[in-house]
Amino acid sequence: MPRFRETSVSSPDAAALLTEYFTERESTFPSAQGTYTTTLPDATAFVPRSGVFVVVEAEPADAGRASEPTACGGIRLIAPSASGAVRYEVKHLYVRPAGRGLGLGRALLDELERRASTFGADEIVLDTNDSLAAAGGLYRSAGYATIEPYNANPNATTWYGKAVRAEDPRGTA
Numbered sequence: 564m565p566r567f568r569e570t571s572v573s574s575p576d577a578a579a580l581l582t583e584y585f586t587e588r589e590s591t592f593p594s595a596q597g598t599y600t601t602t603l604p605d606a607t608a609f610v611p612r613s614g615v616f617v618v619v620e621a622e623p624a625d626a627g628r629a630s631e632p633t634a635c636g637g638i639r640l641i642a643p644s645a646s647g648a649v650r651y652e653v654k655h656l657y658v659r660p661a662g663r664g665l666g667l668g669r670a671l672l673d674e675l676e677r678r679a680s681t682f683g684a685d686e687i688v689l690d691t692n693d694s695l696a697a698a699g700g701l702y703r704s705a706g707y708a709t710i711e712p713y714n715a716n717p718n719a720t721t722w723y724g725k726a727v728r729a730e731d732p733r734g735t736a
Contacts, residue, residue: 565667566620566630567674569611572604572637572655576618580635584657592718593694600717604637604655612682614639614651619671621662633662636671638679638687641713648685648726650713656689656698668701676705680727687727690719 570577585601592599609616616637620630636656644650653675658667679687688710691698699721707723714722 564622565633565670566622567617567671568620569615570618572606572609572616574618576632577616577635580618580632580657580659581655583659584635584655587657588718591694592692596692596694596720597717608639609637612640614682615675615678616655617671617674617678619658619662619667621665621667634658634667634671636675638675638682638684640682641688644686644713649683650686650688651679651682651684653687653689663697668698669705672701672705676725676727684727686724688713688722688724690714690716690722692718693720 572578572581581604589599589601604616608614614637617635618632619634621633622630634657637654638651639654641650641652653672656668656671656675658671676687689702689707690712691702693699702723705725707725710722710724712719712722713724
């Protein structure tokens with residue numbers, strides 16, 4: 564079972580994962596779309612209740628060994644929708660290559676959705692690039708639908724949204 568550890572985006576584990584993420588995106592970004600634009604996350608946007616950033620530690624195979632950070636991602640509060648819905652945005656969802664195909668991306672997305680719900684989200688949005696086919700498949704299978712662009716991210720080709728049911732922080736809906 565993966566363990567989700569809240570951390571600052573500038574912590575050593577988060578910084579290492581984000582560096583890998585940005586490096587991979589730069590090297591695999593479709594040349595026909597130009598150059599990948601790296602935008603480092605603002606740590607103040609990922610502080611509860613405005614947001615949160617988590618590092619995922621996979622269960623170690625050997626109980627005597629420390630677990631390694633395998634994935635990361637965050638949510639942050641953004642401007643309300645035109646209808647006034649409270650929106651949180653998923654940012655920097657990344658799973659190291661060794662952790663891919665193990666369900667960590669889905670587990671992380673579910674955890675981020677749960678946390679956004681406890682913060683009072685009505686809707687969760689995200690943007691992605693169509694070259695990230697596995698990510699698009701994950702989002703669609705998790706109930707996200709394409710929406711109109713809500714930002715001007717030069718790296719994005721598709722925007723997704725999903726309504727969420729706000730959860731009481733005590734665990735009752």
